[in-house]
Amino acid sequence: MKYVIGADLGTSSVKLMLVDQNGTVVHEVSRPYPLYQTSGGYSEQDPDDWVKETIAGLSELVTGFSGSPQDIEGMSFSGQMHGLVLLDEKHEPLRPAILWNDTRTTAECREIDEKAGKERLLEITKNPALEGFTLPKILWVKKHEPEIFSRAVTFLLPKDYVRLKLTEKLHMEYSDAAGTLLLDISQKAWSEELCRVFELPEGFCPPLVEPGDETGRITSRATEETGLPASLKVFAGGADNACGAIGAGILEDGKTLVSIGTSGVVLSYEKDHNKDFDGSVHYFNHGAPGAWYTMGVTLAAGHSLSWFKNVFAKGEDFGSLLENVDQVPPGANGLLFTPYINGERTPHADAQIRGSFIGMDASHRREDFVRAILEGITYSLNESAAIFRENGKTIDTIVSIGGGAKNDVWLQMQADIFGAKIVKLASEQGPGMGAAMLAAVGCGWYETLSACADTFVEVDKEYLPDPLNQEVYDEHFRLYQDVYAKTRELSEQLGAFRR
Numbered sequence: 225m226k227y228v229i230g231a232d233l234g235t236s237s238v239k240l241m242l243v244d245q246n247g248t249v250v251h252e253v254s255r256p257y258p259l260y261q262t263s264g265g266y267s268e269q270d271p272d273d274w275v276k277e278t279i280a281g282l283s284e285l286v287t288g289f290s291g292s293p294q295d296i297e298g299m300s301f302s303g304q305m306h307g308l309v310l311l312d313e314k315h316e317p318l319r320p321a322i323l324w325n326d327t328r329t330t331a332e333c334r335e336i337d338e339k340a341g342k343e344r345l346l347e348i349t350k351n352p353a354l355e356g357f358t359l360p361k362i363l364w365v366k367k368h369e370p371e372i373f374s375r376a377v378t379f380l381l382p383k384d385y386v387r388l389k390l391t392e393k394l395h396m397e398y399s400d401a402a403g404t405l406l407l408d409i410s411q412k413a414w415s416e417e418l419c420r421v422f423e424l425p426e427g428f429c430p431p432l433v434e435p436g437d438e439t440g441r442i443t444s445r446a447t448e449e450t451g452l453p454a455s456l457k458v459f460a461g462g463a464d465n466a467c468g469a470i471g472a473g474i475l476e477d478g479k480t481l482v483s484i485g486t487s488g489v490v491l492s493y494e495k496d497h498n499k500d501f502d503g504s505v506h507y508f509n510h511g512a513p514g515a516w517y518t519m520g521v522t523l524a525a526g527h528s529l530s531w532f533k534n535v536f537a538k539g540e541d542f543g544s545l546l547e548n549v550d551q552v553p554p555g556a557n558g559l560l561f562t563p564y565i566n567g568e569r570t571p572h573a574d575a576q577i578r579g580s581f582i583g584m585d586a587s588h589r590r591e592d593f594v595r596a597i598l599e600g601i602t603y604s605l606n607e608s609a610a611i612f613r614e615n616g617k618t619i620d621t622i623v624s625i626g627g628g629a630k631n632d633v634w635l636q637m638q639a640d641i642f643g644a645k646i647v648k649l650a651s652e653q654g655p656g657m658g659a660a661m662l663a664a665v666g667c668g669w670y671e672t673l674s675a676c677a678d679t680f681v682e683v684d685k686e687y688l689p690d691p692l693n694q695e696v697y698d699e700h701f702r703l704y705q706d707v708y709a710k711t712r713e714l715s716e717q718l719g720a721f722r723r
């Protein structure tokens with residue numbers, strides 16, 4: 225039996241899975257790293273923490289594997305998108321990585337609109353300027369840290385940096401490059417026009433490869449540190465949402481994915497690049513060849529729940545935090561939560577908005593708050609689903625992945641709120657599985673990702689909407705939708721008091 229490794233560089237942790245030729249996960253390891261969210265919408269990580277924990281995790285994966293490491297044939301990556309890793313001439317990071325949920329760059333987004341032209345930007349990249357994307361971060365460093373920027377020769381995205389450190393080969397692949405706001409996503413090439421307008425140094429954008437391309441072998445140092453064989457083939461991999469789509473079998477028209485990790489996304493397969501959503505949802509290259517996807521993003525989905533756990537239930541695990549949520553009826557006894565604790569992206573592209581609990585009552589207990597958080601996150605995702613439905617898409621079945629798919633009550637809640645059948649897979653680690661599938665196809669085990677999905681994507685359980693719950697949620701959701709407009713100005717004014 226042969227094996228491949230899927231490595232998913234998430235925001236909360238790196239998750240590594242060893243998968244055999246039948247698509248069975250034979251061993252899994254996860255290692256967390258810190259997230260630094262100090263002030264003013266800042267969100268950073270140390271790129272070398274990713275490398276350190278990935279190497280330690282790979283070593284743990286190999287040590288805990290009862291077979292022969294020589295049978296591990298390939299490895300590929302999935303990673304949190306958009307994060308800027310600026311590199312000097314020795315390919316060392318010049319500063320901490322500025323992440324996808326960092327919202328310090330509103331001024332740079334307006335500069336992009338003005339200099340590139342909103343319409344032209346949409347034509348080239350299919351996306352508007354949003355704080356989370358990479359180009360605004362590049363311009364922020366250029367403006368605020370000119371000395372650092374003067375030493376930058378290139379940039380990478382998070383998982384590409386980890387791959388660079390394991391192989392000493394520098395590449396970026398299309399599905400992640402699509403989230404930089406510098407890629408012409410239809411032509412699959414760096415936009416010379418945008419690079420010129422924003423005066424990026426010659427050769428600043430790294431070489432592009434396909435997600436399924438083999439990018440080299442691991443260095444002898446990495447073989448020593450991890451116990452992996454020198455023969456291991458390393459494949460480029462993809463953005464976590466592109467890999468999540470592969471790992472959940474979202475490989476043809478009409479298929480929809482919900483992922484609740486640190487962020488939350490509602491993602492839909494697109495067979496071409498010409499649809500017009502006018503920038504209301506993101507439009508990126510898929511990890512599968514010749515395909516694209518559209519998606520709406522909730523900035524703090526799982527992050528809202530982990531924030532609450534860290535602040536009010538430190539030391540507890542998610543299991544105990546969620547223990548009594550099924551005792552609370554839909555509608556959380558009149559409590560509403562909006563998950564805007566880092567600002568929001570879809571449908572409200574607003575870095576200033578902040579979250580709220582509305583309707584607090586002296587009778588509320590901790591489980592009411594937890595239920596309200598789960599409902600608020602799901603309502604936010606339902607607003608993305610509504611955009612797709614308004615644009616003519618049918619959403620009657622959704623594959624649900626990510627840490628949020630570990631909980632039965634939340635999965636049933638998703639079915640009731642989305643009004644769709646929810647499919648839970650045998651592994652909720654969609655992005656890691658997608659990365660493993662890219663490696664499996666790269667190693668020649670399957671001709672195509674779809675053929676691989678037929679074996680690797682295994683359904684565990686399905687959840688059908690309950691009409692009575694649906695009625696309650698529909699009414700509660702309408703109230704939720706009011707909260708944004710009613711708290712927008714207050715949030716802006718409160719900004720003056722924020723750290």
Ligand SMILES: Nc1ncnc2c1ncn2[C@@H]1O[C@H](COP(=O)(O)OP(=O)(O)O)[C@@H](O)[C@H]1O
Nearest residue numbers: 234235236237485486526529530542627628631
């Ligand atoms: N047992 C659980 N039940 C419900 N939600 C969970 C559970 N474990 C983790 N989560 C949620 O999943 C999130 C992490 O998901 P994950 O897919 O690992 O994120 P990332 O890829 O961003 O690191 C946490 O923030 C938390 O909200």
Ligand SMILES: O=C(CO)[C@@H](O)[C@H](O)COP(=O)(O)O
Nearest residue numbers: 234235304305324485486487
């Ligand atoms: O910014 C986006 C998508 O545009 C996020 O979805 C990131 O890709 C982070 O993903 P997770 O850590 O939540 O998986």
